[in-house]
Amino acid sequence: MSKAFREPKACINGCGATIYFDPNYPTGHPNPDKWIPLEIKEGRRTDHPHNCPKKKEGNGANNTLLETTAAPKSESIKLAETLCQILHEYVRLKSQEVAAGVSK
Numbered sequence: 001m002s003k004a005f006r007e008p009k010a011c012i013n014g015c016g017a018t019i020y021f022d023p024n025y026p027t028g029h030p031n032p033d034k035w036i037p038l039e040i041k042e043g044r045r046t047d048h049p050h051n052c053p054k055k056k057e058g059n060g061a062n063n064t065l066l067e068t069t070a071a072p073k074s075e076s077i078k079l080a081e082t083l084c085q086i087l088h089e090y091v092r093l094k095s096q097e098v099a100a101g102v103s104k
């Protein structure tokens with residue numbers, strides 16, 4: 001952990017706020033892969049997550065986490081979707097059978 005990483009810095013979204021990261025504070029560092037920018041107000045560390053007004057064109061302003069781009073669908077997901085469609089079709093045909101009053 002470099003010291004520079006923990007130094008206060010301007011918000012990357014350019015909202016004018018000063019943020020910092022604190023590896024010892026669970027809110028700012030809930031797990032090893034996640035860093036939530038915390039806010040500095042009047043030169044003091046507030047321990048509050050930075051709720052950036054410039055984040056994502058104004059929507060989802062309460063979430064300052066960086067979003068990962070959606071990964072392309074894996075083969076297993078495609079297979080699952082196909083199975084789902086088959087099952088859906090099966091249910092549709094079965095309910096048609098019932099509706100038609102198939103008797104024996």
Ligand SMILES: [Zn+2]
Nearest residue numbers: 011013015052
């Ligand atoms: Zn900001």
